[in-house]
Amino acid sequence: MKQIAIIGASGYTGAQVTALIEAESSLAVYGLYVSENSLDKGKALHSLYPQYSHLSYALQPLSETAKNQIVSDCDAVVLATDHAVSLHLAAWFFAKGVAVFDLSGAYRFSDQSQYPKWYGFEHAYPEALSQAVYGLAEWNAESIKNAKLIAVPGCYPTASLLALKPLADLMTPTLPVINAVSGVTGAGRKAQLHTSFCEVSLTPYGVLGHRHQPEIATHLGQEVIFTPHLGNFKRGILATITVSLKAGTTAQEIEQAYRKYEDSPLIHVKQNEFPKVDDVAHTANCHLGWKFDPDTGYIVVGSAIDNLMKGASSQALQCIKIHFGL
Numbered sequence: 001m002k003q004i005a006i007i008g009a010s011g012y013t014g015a016q017v018t019a020l021i022e023a024e025s026s027l028a029v030y031g032l033y034v035s036e037n038s039l040d041k042g043k044a045l046h047s048l049y050p051q052y053s054h055l056s057y058a059l060q061p062l063s064e065t066a067k068n069q070i071v072s073d074c075d076a077v078v079l080a081t082d083h084a085v086s087l088h089l090a091a092w093f094f095a096k097g098v099a100v101f102d103l104s105g106a107y108r109f110s111d112q113s114q115y116p117k118w119y120g121f122e123h124a125y126p127e128a129l130s131q132a133v134y135g136l137a138e139w140n141a142e143s144i145k146n147a148k149l150i151a152v153p154g155c156y157p158t159a160s161l162l163a164l165k166p167l168a169d170l171m172t173p174t175l176p177v178i179n180a181v182s183g184v185t186g187a188g189r190k191a192q193l194h195t196s197f198c199e200v201s202l203t204p205y206g207v208l209g210h211r212h213q214p215e216i217a218t219h220l221g222q223e224v225i226f227t228p229h230l231g232n233f234k235r236g237i238l239a240t241i242t243v244s245l246k247a248g249t250t251a252q253e254i255e256q257a258y259r260k261y262e263d264s265p266l267i268h269v270k271q272n273e274f275p276k277v278d279d280v281a282h283t284a285n286c287h288l289g290w291k292f293d294p295d296t297g298y299i300v301v302g303s304a305i306d307n308l309m310k311g312a313s314s315q316a317l318q319c320i321k322i323h324f325g326l
C-alpha cells in the first residue's frame with residue numbers, strides 16, 4: 001500500500017484527487033494539508049464537499065513538523081497548489097527523496113528562462129527542474145516510471161496535445177489553431193470577481209499570451225496559436241483544433257496515426273463525429289473526433305476532457321499508478 005499525502009486538498013483538484021486515491025485499493029490517503037494559516041484548517045473535507053460524505057479526513061496545516069512526518073511516512077506527495085507554492089514544496093520534497101506529483105505549472109518547462117515570462121518567478125531549483133518529467137500519461141509512461149518529480153500537464157495542454165501529437169509527422173509548418181473553452185472550475189475554488197456566477201459569459205481571455213501556448217508548443221515541438229475561452233459551465237474543456245496537413249495526406253494515414261491510442265482505454269477516437277463536454281464530465285476519458293478535407297488538406301479535431309479529471313487529478317492518478325507499477 002503506497003501512502004500518499006495531498007497538499008492543497010481543500011481546492012478543486014486536491015479534493016478530486018483525494019477521492020480518486022481513496023478509491024484505489026493499492027493507495028492510501030496518508031493525510032490532507034492546507035496552508036498553515038488556512039481558514040479551513042481543522043475542517044473535515046466533507047464539510048467543504050458534502051458530495052464526498054465518505055471522506056472525513058481533517059485538513060491539517062502544513063507545518064514543518066507535518067512536512068517532516070510526510071517525508072518519513074509517505075511514498076509520494078501530490079501538490080494541488082498554486083505554481084508559486086508548488087515551486088518550493090516540490091523541490092523540498094524531491095530533495096528529501098519523496099516522489100512528487102505536481103499539478104501546477106512550476107516544473108512543466110525544462111528551460112528555466114521560460115518561468116519569469118509565463119509564471120512571474122525565477123526558477124530557483126535547477127537541480128529539481130532538470131529531473132522533472134512531463135506527465136502526459138499516454139505519451140511519457142517510460143519517463144514517468146523512472147522520475148521522482150512529475151509535472152502533471154495543464155488542462156488545456158492535455159486536451160490539445162492528446163489531439164495533436166499523433167499528427168506531428170503529417171503537419172505542414174502552418175501553425176495549428178486551437179480554440180478551447182473551459183468550465184469555471186478551471187480557475188480554482190477561491191472567489192474572484194471574473195469567475196463569479198453573474199460575471200461569467202462565454203468570452204476569450206489570455207489572447208496571444210496564455211501560458212499554455214508555450215506549454216503546448218514545447219511538448220508538441222511546433223508553435224501553435226492558442227485561444228482559451230471561459231464558458232458558463234462548471235466542468236470540462238472542449239478544444240477545437242484546425243491543422244494543415246501535408247499535400248497528399250490521406251484519411252487512412254490519419255486513422256493510422258490515431259491508432260496510437262488503440263491500447264489506451266481512456267482515449268476514444270471517432271471520425272466525422274465530434275465530442276461533447278457532458279460526455280466526459282466527471283470521467284477520466286478524453287474524447288477525440290476528427291474530420292478531414294482532402295481538397296484543402298485541413299483537418300479539424302475536437303478534444304473533450306474534464307479539466308479536473310484528465311486535465312489534472314485523474315491524470316495525476318494515472319502518473320502515480322504508472323510510477324509505482326500498479
Ligand SMILES: NC(=O)C1=CN([C@@H]2O[C@H](COP(=O)(O)OP(=O)(O)OC[C@H]3O[C@@H](n4cnc5c(N)ncnc54)[C@H](OP(=O)(O)O)[C@@H]3O)[C@@H](O)[C@H]2O)C=CC1
Pocket residue numbers: 007008009010011012013014033034035036037038039040062079080081082083085103104105153154155185186187188189190307308311312
Ligand atoms: N482547476 C483546474 O482545472 C486545474 C488546476 N491545475 C493546477 O492545479 C493546482 C491547484 O488548482 P486548483 O485545485 O484549481 O486550486 P484551488 O485554488 O482550488 O486550491 C488550492 C489549494 O492550495 C491550498 N494552498 C494554498 N497555499 C498553500 C500553501 N502555502 N501550502 C499548502 N496548501 C496551500 C489551498 O488552501 P488554503 O488557501 O486554504 O491553504 C487550496 O487547498 C494549481 O497549480 C492549478 O494551476 C491544473 C490543471 C487543471
Ligand SMILES: CC(=O)N[C@@H](CCC(=O)OP(=O)(O)O)C(=O)O
Pocket residue numbers: 103104105153154155156182183184185186187188228230311
Ligand atoms: C478557466 C481557467 O481559468 N483555467 C486556467 C487553467 C487551469 C490549468 O490547467 O491549470 P494550470 O494553471 O496548472 O496550467 C487558466 O486559464 O489559467
